[in-house]
Amino acid sequence: MPTDTPTDATVLLRLDEADELAAAWVCALAERRGIRALLIKGPALHLHGLRTARVSADVDVLVDPARFDELCEAIVETGWTKRPSSVVGELTTLHSRTFLRDGWPCDLDVHSFFPGFLADPADVFEALWRHRFPLALAHRDCLALDKTAGVLVLGLHSLRGATIQPRHLDELEQLVRAPLTDAERLDIATLARETGCVATLEKVLPRMGIDARPTPDELADPALRAWRERVSSGSHGAYFWMLALRRSPWSQRPRIVWRAAWPTRRDLLVARPETVDTVTGRTRARVARWGRGIRSAPAGVRAIWTHR
Incomplete structure (x- = not known):
């Protein structure tokens, strides 16, 4: 008797499988193009004993800033698409682009720099490039950050969300308890200064027994004020609209205020994809945003006022 034979097969990837394959793939793509790229965060942090093993929703890669646009274009050419962003995201997220692809449960986050490193992005990349090591993923060697650099990246990443996200606070506590040798502490201090x-890590490094003093240039950098604002605000809610207003010319500010109060259908669905896409559903979602915005506004105002 004839049997039904499928004409094509669909492979459903688990998130952990997708993470490993996507990391290996983007590293191979960068290598073929002669672009230096480093995996940041991810399984290397567990390997170094800096946090417990976890499966991420995205793969983070830091790229030589001079070749950032080139790698992003190459990713799009292969069938990935840039994740849609709301207007506030476009105005305030300047350091990375996120890509997704049908059938893949993970995203690709491509960074031209990493928030919290105040030195010139090109100099930061060169310093981190010297702290690379081979990490085997999907049967190929990728380049990832060593333990010294991993401490700094995880500290900066966790600080940004520690005030409102228990997971980030827990990871920060794991980090400060991580065992370090005296030589490792010295290396971390040297790389932090460089x-x-x-x-930016003034509340983390001393807890790890790392003795480092910021340079006068670092203390005078306006980016330090912006960093402290972001950390104090909890990096969410109304603060980002305040930041967008400050970064935009006066002629654009009325439009930004209106978009904050009454987002477009596209912005609403990007920010809250669970929104019921009807007139009633969108109206309810917009009104609900007002409550969240009002609740988060005091933290944003305090952060700006404290670090003015």
Whole structure:
């Protein structure tokens, strides 16, 4: 008797499988193009004993800033698409682009620099490039950050969300308890000074027994004020609209205020994809945003006022 034979097969990837394959793939793509790229965060942090093993929703890669646009274009050419962003995201997220692809449960986050490193992005990349090591993923060697650099990246990443996200606070506590040798502490202090993150990690490095002093240039950098604002605000809610207003010319500010109060259908669905896409559903979602915005506004105002 004839049997039904499928004409094509669909492979459903688990998130952990997708993470490993996507990391290996983007590293191979960068290598073929002669672009230097480093995996940041991810399984290397567990390998170094800096946090417990976890499966991420995205793969983070830091790229030589001079070749950032080139790698992003290459990713799009292969069938990935840039994740849609709301207007506030476009105005305030300047350091990375996120890509997704049908059938893949993970995203690709491509960074031209990493927030919290205050030195010139090109100099930061060169310093981190010297702290690379081969990490085997999907049967190929990728380049990832060593333990010294991993401490700094995880500290900066966790600080940004520690005030409102228990997971980030827990990871920060794991980090400060991680065992370090005296030689490792010295290396971390040296790299922190070189990359300009002594001041941004002022509440983390001393807890790890790392003795480092920020340079006068680091303390005078306006980016340090912006960093402290972001951390104090909890990096969410109304603060980002305040930041977008400050970064935009006066002629654009009325439009930004209106978009904050009454987002477009596209912005609403990007920010809250669970929104019921009807007139009633969108109206309810917009009104609900007002409550969230009002609740988060005091933290944003306090952060700006404290670090003015």
